[in-house]
Amino acid sequence: MKKALITGITGQDGPWLAKRLLDKGYEVYGTARRNSVRNFYGLEYVGAVGKVKIIDMDLLDYSNIHDTLISVKPDEVYNLAAQSFVGASFKQPISTTLTNSLGVAYILDIIKTFLPKTKIYQASTSELFGKVVESPQNERTPFYPRSPYAISKLYSHWMMINYRESYDIFATCGILFNHESELRGKEFVTRKITQFVAKNSLGDKEVLKIGNLNIKRDWGYAKDYVEGMYLMMQSDKPDTFVLSTGVSTTIRQFTELAFSVIGKKLRWEGEDATEKGYDSETGILLVEVDPEFFRPAEVDMLCGDSKKAHEILNWHPKTTVEELSRKMVEHDIQLLNSV
Ligand code: NAP
Secondary structure: OOEEEEEOOOOOHHHHHHHHHHHOOOEEEEEEOOOOOOOOHHHHHOOOOOOOEEEEOOOOOHHHHHHHHHHHOOOEEEEOOOOOOHHHHHHOHHHHHHHHHHHHHHHHHHHHHHOOOOEEEEEEEHHHOOOOOOOOEOOOOOOOOOOHHHHHHHHHHHHHHHHHHHHOOOEEEEEEOOEEOOOOOOOOHHHHHHHHHHHHHOOOOOOEEEOOOOOEEOOEEHHHHHHHHHHHHHOOOOOEEEEOOOOOEEHHHHHHHHHHHOOOOEEEEOOHHHOEEEEOOOOOEEEEEOHHHOOOOOOOEOOEOOHHHHHHHOOOOOOOHHHHHHHHHHHHHHHHHOO
16 A cells, blocks of 8 residues: 655645545545644545544654654655745745745655655646746746745745756656635635625625736646646656646636626726726625735736646646636535535
């Protein structure tokens, strides 16, 4: 039985990946850092509570990582743990860097020194492309990161490549474009929208305050993307792969899709910082741009090209952005109805 260790098991991707690996017959270990209130909703949601062995591990603590890796001796490490929210990285650039950069250097060095046969997957990100120099973006597109988050991930991305080339370690990077799901963190824009729409469908009268509606992202479904992570680790050699849908959608369009799930159509007025969205039938204000949510430096548009993953891994995303927004809104309505 192969052993996999997933860091960041309390996040969005950890539980989906854990379920996938359990189904493949792996013994799965998941790491969680110490919190005042532990939340394993994700593992519950995918039906993996009690099946994943939970270990306390903080990426800021070298000896903790060392002891964890040495005691588990995993065949595969999936490093998903990170401070992953771009907005927070502008406010907490140092802790973001320590976790996302140094944490990866710790893991790599422990693998190099003590467990050279252990494979490692690093969660790299489309945010590396930032102010894009070409579109769509693929594995050869130059990087231009635009946030402390992206810059911290640039360091870990290159450390992975450096350890792969220098020490012959199976260090693979997935440059994943945005992927969402029912388990998406509540501060991320897609989930903020779907939660708002769910509340609105149950009669809530609040107005959705949101940042730049014009930015475009390539949104896929997390469950499809963890399959890509698994496939990368089964490949003959370590490499770097882009996972994306190739379809880019504005936040305005995603908002429209989410409202359409509850049968509402939006009418937009104004533009940029003054733009507002009204219920086209009743004229009630539903959405309002609030410059408070603008980023100091924005990534205007991302759109991925996953030809390499299609050809080498036979990986293909299955879920459209329409299906994704429906799944998220329906799940948020169900959650509200269950309290
Ligand atoms: P997420 O929901 O934000 O989960 C991050 C996980 O990392 C959580 O379990 C969090 O624990 C943990 N963590 C944070 N700081 C830590 C630390 N110092 N030590 C140990 N654990 C720590 O992220 P996700 O959406 O699952 O994404 C997984 C990975 O893919 C992340 O590295 C992210 O940057 C990357 N990525 C995500 C996307 C996307 O669209 N989702 C796209 C590209 C790349 P707590 O619960 O205690 O906070």
